[in-house]
Amino acid sequence: MRHLVLKTVSQARRLIVVVFGFTVLAAGIAMIVLPGPAVVVIPIGLAILATEFIWARKLLETVKERIQSMRNGSI
DSSP states (O other): OHHHHHHHHHHHHHHHHHEEEEEHHHOOOOOOOSSOOOHHHEEEHHHHHTTTTTTHHHHHHHHHHHHHHHHTTTO
């Protein structure tokens, strides 16, 4: 019984992280055309999703590299 409860809590946590992460990411994408700090919100959404998904972690690394190269003036 205890194993079932722990598994259910783990699944509930993952569901909350996924819903919250995609909501923040969608808000950031909407801020590309709407007023708002899309450049800040999109990486936050990806960071939230990166706690559960490898694809989000890789995409976040790509975004970090592009931001760093823009800071250095190489783009």
